[in-house]
Amino acid sequence: MKTNPTLRQQLAAPGLVIAPGAYDGIGARQIEQAGFGAVYMTGAGTSAARGYPDFGLLTMSEMVENAAVMARSINIPLIADADTGYGNELNVTRTVREYESRGVAAIHIEDQVSPKRCGHLDGKQVISREEFVSKIRAAVEARHTPDFVIIARTDARAMMDLDEAIWRANAALQAGADIAFVEATQSLEEMAEVPRRVQGPCLLNVVPGGRTPNIDLREAGAMGYKLAILPGLVLVAAMEAADAALAQLKATQMPPTITRGVAETFRRFGADEWDALRTRFNAGETMGR
DSSP states (O other): OOOSOOHHHHHHSSSOEEEEEESSHHHHHHHHHTTOSOEEEOHHHHHHHTTOOSSSOSOHHHHHHHHHHHHHTOSSOEEEEOTTOSSSHHHHHHHHHHHHHTTOOEEEEEOBOSSOOOTTSSOOOBOOHHHHHHHHHHHHHHOSSTTSEEEEEEOHHHHSOHHHHHHHHHHHHHTTOSEEEEOOOOSHHHHHHHHHHSSSOEEEEOOTTSSSOOOOHHHHHHHTOOEEEETTHHHHHHHHHHHHHHHHHHHHSSOOOOSSOHHHHHHTTTHHHHHHHHHHHTGGGGGGO
16 A cells, blocks of 8 residues: 555645656666655556557557556656556546556546657647547546646647647646646747646646757746656666666676666565565465465
C-alpha cells in the first residue's frame, strides 16, 4: 500500500511537482530512490521499449500493462500517458477504468487524431473542440474515485495557434479535467502565457531537443506551472550510457568496470524483503518436503 502523499496532496501543496519520466519498473524505482515524489510513464519510451517509434502504434492494453508494472514497482504516484484515449467516449471510459484499476494516479488524454504522433513532431492533426471536450467529460465521469487525476492535453498549438490551444485547455477544465496540458509551446513567452491565461493548474512538458525551450524548473514554477514531466530523461540517459558501454566493449574487448555488485543491485529492487520471506517460510527447503 502506498503511504506517501497522493498526487492530489502534492498538487495542493506549494511549489512545482516534478515527475521525471521512465518506461519500466527499473527507471520508476530509480526515480523514487532519487527522492522525487512522482513518476511519469512516457508513451514514447514505452513504444521504444517495444521496438516502435512514438507514432501511436501501441494499443491501450499494452500501455496499461506497462503502467501496471511501473505502478506496482513504486510507492509514489505514477502519472501515465494515455494517448488519445484509444477511440471515442466509450473507449475513453474503459481506458480510465483500466488505468485506475492498476493503481495509476493520473493519466493525460490528448486531442490528436488517431494514430497520434509525438507532440514535438510535424504532421499532427487534432479533433474538433466538441469531440475533445466530450472525451474529457467521459474521462471525468468514468473514474471511480476523485483521487484519480485527469489531465487534458491539447496539441492545437502546432496545428492552429496558441489562442486555440488555450481555449481548449480552459474548456477541458470546465468539463472537469484537473490539470491542463498545452503541448509544444514554442518560446519562453508562450510558455509563460499559458499559466497566465489558463484558468486552472497547468502541466509543462520538458522535452530537450523538442519545440519547447529548455528552462530551469524553478523558473517554470515561478511562471505558475504546477506539474512538470520530463518524459525522455531516463530513456536518453540509459541509451547514452548503453551506447558508451557497448562502444567500450567493442573497442577494448573488456567489460566496463562496474561500481556496485550483483547483490547490491538486487537490493535496490527489494531483495532484502524477499530474503526475509524466504527465511520466514523456509522457502528454500520446500522442494525437499
